[in-house]
Amino acid sequence: MQKLINQQQMRSADVFTIKNLDISSIELMETASMAFVNEFVQEIKAIETPVNILCGKGNNGADGLAIARILQDKGYSSVAVYLIDFSEKETAEYQTNLNRLKDLWFPLTTVKTLEDLKNMKDGVIIDAVLGSGLNKPLSGAYAELATFINSLNLQVIAVDIPTGFPAEGVIAKTDHFIKADLVICFQRPKINFFFPESAAALNRFRVVSIGLDEEFIEKQASPYQLLEQHDIKDLIQPRKPFTHKGTYGHALIIAGQKETMGAAILAAKGCLYGGAGLTTLSIPESGLTALNTTLPEVMYLDRKELTSTASVLDKFKIIAIGPGLGTDAAIIELLKSLLMLKRPLIIDADALHLLGNDESLMKQLTEGSVLTPHMKEFDHLFGAHESWWARLETAREKAVELKCVIVLKNQYTFIIDQQGKVRINPTGNPAMGQGGMGDVLTGLIASLAAQGYKAIEAAYAACFIHGTSGDLLAVTRVSVKASAVAEHLPEVVKGLTR
Numbered sequence: 001m002q003k004l005i006n007q008q009q010m011r012s013a014d015v016f017t018i019k020n021l022d023i024s025s026i027e028l029m030e031t032a033s034m035a036f037v038n039e040f041v042q043e044i045k046a047i048e049t050p051v052n053i054l055c056g057k058g059n060n061g062a063d064g065l066a067i068a069r070i071l072q073d074k075g076y077s078s079v080a081v082y083l084i085d086f087s088e089k090e091t092a093e094y095q096t097n098l099n100r101l102k103d104l105w106f107p108l109t110t111v112k113t114l115e116d117l118k119n120m121k122d123g124v125i126i127d128a129v130l131g132s133g134l135n136k137p138l139s140g141a142y143a144e145l146a147t148f149i150n151s152l153n154l155q156v157i158a159v160d161i162p163t164g165f166p167a168e169g170v171i172a173k174t175d176h177f178i179k180a181d182l183v184i185c186f187q188r189p190k191i192n193f194f195f196p197e198s199a200a201a202l203n204r205f206r207v208v209s210i211g212l213d214e215e216f217i218e219k220q221a222s223p224y225q226l227l228e229q230h231d232i233k234d235l236i237q238p239r240k241p242f243t244h245k246g247t248y249g250h251a252l253i254i255a256g257q258k259e260t261m262g263a264a265i266l267a268a269k270g271c272l273y274g275g276a277g278l279t280t281l282s283i284p285e286s287g288l289t290a291l292n293t294t295l296p297e298v299m300y301l302d303r304k305e306l307t308s309t310a311s312v313l314d315k316f317k318i319i320a321i322g323p324g325l326g327t328d329a330a331i332i333e334l335l336k337s338l339l340m341l342k343r344p345l346i347i348d349a350d351a352l353h354l355l356g357n358d359e360s361l362m363k364q365l366t367e368g369s370v371l372t373p374h375m376k377e378f379d380h381l382f383g384a385h386e387s388w389w390a391r392l393e394t395a396r397e398k399a400v401e402l403k404c405v406i407v408l409k410n411q412y413t414f415i416i417d418q419q420g421k422v423r424i425n426p427t428g429n430p431a432m433g434q435g436g437m438g439d440v441l442t443g444l445i446a447s448l449a450a451q452g453y454k455a456i457e458a459a460y461a462a463c464f465i466h467g468t469s470g471d472l473l474a475v476t477r478v479s480v481k482a483s484a485v486a487e488h489l490p491e492v493v494k495g496l497t498r
């Protein structure tokens with residue numbers, strides 16, 4: 001896992017690295033600019049492409065100046081630099097890099113008004129106007145610059161972060177940004193890149209190392225961690241000789257009504273293909289034929305049995321409830337009786353809705369339960385939120401208060417543990433935007449929990465594996481259906497097992 005840190009901590013890492021490696025700030029900047037260029041040349045391969053570099057007067061602009069020089073060294077034949085002269089203050093690094101440029105022949109344009117940008121009509125724009133030093137939303141000349149650049153419809157590649165975009169904290173709907181197609185970001189992604197509001201400021205980002213001290217970064221106090229493939233590889237245990245279905249646990253999934261039997265079957269499919277030793281599905285009897293024909297390996301449990309005697313449920317290592325379940329009176333009673341068992345549950349979809357309707361039910365959740373809401377379900381549970389930043393803050397508070405794991409679903413799903421720590425899942429893609437995907441995820445979390453993984457491990461590993469399955473399928477498809485994601489899970493898990 002990679003610790004994600006805020007910009008203040010990033011500056012401390014900068015200072016620490018400079019001191020520790022006994023280098024100067026300008027040398028560190030040269031490394032960063034070189035790292036940017038190494039990535040840029042992968043993206044813009046034709047060296048005759050006009051490259052327009054917009055430089056502010058801080059260190060982001062200083063990077064831009066170094067990048068101009070390095071690109072020219074690499075043979076880019078049409079590099080133009082625009083010095084955005086909207087403020088007095090400039091950094092020492094900016095001055096040094098500007099002097100270095102002045103020793104070379106370079107088209108340098110000082111921009112006092114937008115009129116000074118009239119020659120910038122084609123090619124690619126490198127945005128080095130303002131970086132992580134942003135301390136307020138863009139206004140005045142800067143906001144006008146952003147509107148103008150966006151109106152050109154040229155490809156924009158931003159240095160570290162798009163101008164005007166806050167690295168952390170609330171992203172307001174009224175904020176102005178220079179919209180980037182790609183951000184080449186230094187050392188760590190910004191926390192705000194993982195929120196849907198970032199789509200207004202960037203299409204994609206890549207992270208390049210600039211040699212900051214990793215040990216220092218990992219020691220910083222931060223609740224955010226980005227999952228990496230090796231975390232899942234370290235976690236998932238290979239199957240051992242002489243193990244059998246009993247070794248891999250028995251999961252019960254309570255789901256489905258007449259019209260939504262598919263959701264139940266998809267959840268069971270996620271559980272089965274996720275490798276649980278035994279999967280039992282409790283659905284209305286009308287779905288039995290569908291179950292037997294689609295998933296003959298899955299067993300059936302009559303709904304009446306669920307509330308007959310508590311001991312019926314003893315054999316199940318984990319119980320998941322919710323996909324396609326409905327919310328009528330009988331279901332409310334069923335949920336109440338399960339909550340009374342005082343055992344951890346995996347709660348999704350309609351079952352979440354019921355918790356949102358009745359706070360007293362929420363209070364009965366047992367420690368170690370897993371809630372898997374998408375945005376709407378989350379807001380129904382905990383109140384409306386104006387921003388994803390605020391939503392994630394609430395999720396952290398509620399996970400601590402309820403002693404539950406919260407899986408807040410999103411393109412980058414946030415998995416929050418009982419201490420309020422956030423793991424961010426980088427896998428998954430928009431091709432997975434189809435009904436049933438969440439049902440498969442719930443089944444997979446249940447499957448891993450049945451196999452003995454702790455609630456938090458089951459939750460984050462399931463998110464990573466589920467997203468990876470979708471990513472692999474999306475290589476050749478514009479959309480990926482939920483049952484295909486489920487069917488591909490065993491291959492993904494095999495690939496992740498050491």
Ligand SMILES: NC(=O)C1=CN([C@@H]2O[C@H](COP(=O)(O)OP(=O)(O)OC[C@H]3O[C@@H](n4cnc5c(N)ncnc54)[C@H](O)[C@@H]3O)[C@@H](O)[C@H]2O)[C@@H](O)CC1
Pocket residue numbers: 010011013014028029032056057058059060061063087089091129130131132133134135136137138139142159160161186210
């Ligand atoms: N570890 C690091 O921190 C490193 C940073 N580097 C670069 O340095 C950048 C940060 O540089 P700086 O801290 O100098 O900051 P910036 O270059 O982002 O901006 C600095 C100036 O902009 C002003 N400003 C902030 N918000 C404004 C607004 N809304 N309207 C008008 N002016 C505004 C500030 O008062 C300051 O004078 C990074 O994004 C990156 O490009 C890299 O060179 C290497 C390492």
